[in-house]
Amino acid sequence: xxxxxxxxxxxxxxxxxxxxxxxxxxxTFQAGLSQLAAQKxxxxxxxxxxxxxxxxxxxxxxTASLDQNDRNNISQHIGETIVTSNITQELTAQTIEQLFGxxxxxxxxxxxxxxxxxxxQKNRRRRNRRWSGQSRHRWYRPRSG
Numbered sequence: 001x002x003x004x005x006x007x008x009x010x011x012x013x014x015x016x017x018x019x020x021x022x023x024x025x026x027x028t029f030q031a032g033l034s035q036l037a038a039q040k041x042x043x044x045x046x047x048x049x050x051x052x053x054x055x056x057x058x059x060x061x062x063t064a065s066l067d068q069n070d071r072n073n074i075s076q077h078i079g080e081t082i083v084t085s086n087i088t089q090e091l092t093a094q095t096i097e098q099l100f101g102x103x104x105x106x107x108x109x110x111x112x113x114x115x116x117x118x119x120x121q122k123n124r125r126r127r128n129r130r131w132s133g134q135s136r137h138r139w140y141r142p143r144s145g
Contacts, residue, residue: 056104
């Protein structure tokens with residue numbers, strides 16, 4: 001029964017999506033992700049991960065009829081939404097590696113790598129400022145003249 005309903009829901013979404021702009025799909029995903037984020041305190045990580053995976057699988061199937069360029073764009077928007085919603089820890093590579101032809105996983109890895117690199121650079125600059133400030137005050141002695 002549940003499987004049959006799943007297919008009916010998927011078919012209905014695909015029919016609705018044919019006449020709509022992908023923006024509609026992305027807004028729906030953002031709304032669902034907001035609901036998941038709100039459940040972060042009351043649901044286990046495993047429950048959130050399963051719900052997020054189900055949403056992504058559904059989106060992947062709904063967009064299957066689109067050309068690859070459109071799917072790539074949608075995948076990147078989805079990835080951006082996931083990163084900005086701070087729910088990336090709920091994902092595992094195994095759950096999303098096949099979705100959107102692997103583009104979603106590649107995008108997320110690239111985006112998270114960029115974020116980590118930017119944080120490392122920021123920390124390095126902060127550390128260098130701190131050390132250079134200390135050495136100037138601690139070790140620097142003006143010449144007496």
